[in-house]
Amino acid sequence: MKTKTLSLAALAVALAIPGQAAAKGGDIQVKLVGTYVAPDGKIKDVKLDLIGLPAGTQTKADDNVVPTVAIEYFVADNISLETIAGVTQHDVVGRGGLAGAGLVSNANIVPATLTVKYHFGKDGGIQPYVGAGPSYFIFIDEKPGATAVALGATRQKMSDSLGFALQAGVDIPVNQNGLAVTVDAKRYFIRSTAHWFAGTTEVLRTKHQLDPWVISAGVAFRF
Structure with missing residues (x-):
């Protein structure tokens, strides 16, 4: 009974602590999050095939x-504008006729994104939001994978691409000083063209559907 009484008292105290006010025009919020990036990467079209x-x-x-x-x-x-900073690295492997083959190695992607977000919720409560906006994927220092090298590829390049992102998430206030827990999900819609070269000759060109899910969670600081 004593434990139950203490638990109820702690809950009452927690409910009595007011949450932070909803964001106002001119506020700035910074989020530090861990992000899970799950791209597709499948071939949508073969533009050039000199290797068969x-x-x-x-x-x-x-x-x-x-x-x-x-x-x-x-x-x-x-209403807010949000941009993100980060770099994610991916390999591309074969399936079907080239199951398990290493085709692209260490493709570093900068997913430059700007979303316009609309926030719901009341003062002191959780703040869900939705958003949308353009994204530009910049590829850096990608290389042909082990199988592509064995087949004679000496260089590989992914084309930078313009796409679009949809977003939804929630900010959960922790105190009155602007600290919150945040959870965010984005779905990108973007295509990129992969080029493989043997010396200076392009031997393979394929168009890929990237369309990653990007799921983030961490902390937010508003001031």
Whole structure:
């Protein structure tokens, strides 16, 4: 009975502590999060094939977990602009006719993204939001995978690409000083073209559906 009484008392105290006010125009929020990136990577079209891909060849990009920083500016009480900073690295492997083949190695992606977000909720409560905006994927220092090298590829390049992102999440206030727990999900819609070269000759060109799910969780600081 004593333990139950203490638990009820602790709950009463927690409920009595007011949460932070909803964001106002001019506020800035910084989020430090861990991000799980799960791209697709499958081939949508073969533009050039001088090596003779086996029938049924398909591809898949691997997943990754990376640290990310998001910076958000409230242009009005319920409307904000958010951009993210981070780099994620992926390999691309074959499926179907080239199952398990290493095709792209260490493709570093900078997913430059700007979303417009609308925030719901009342003062002191949780603050769910939705958002959408453009994204530009910049590929850095990618290389041909082990199988591609064995087949004669000496260089590999992914084209930088413009796409679109949809977003939804929630900020859960922890105290009155702007600290919150945040959970965020984005779905990107983006295509990229992969180029493989043997010396200076392009021998393979394929168009890929990247379309990653990007799931983040961490802490937010608003001031």
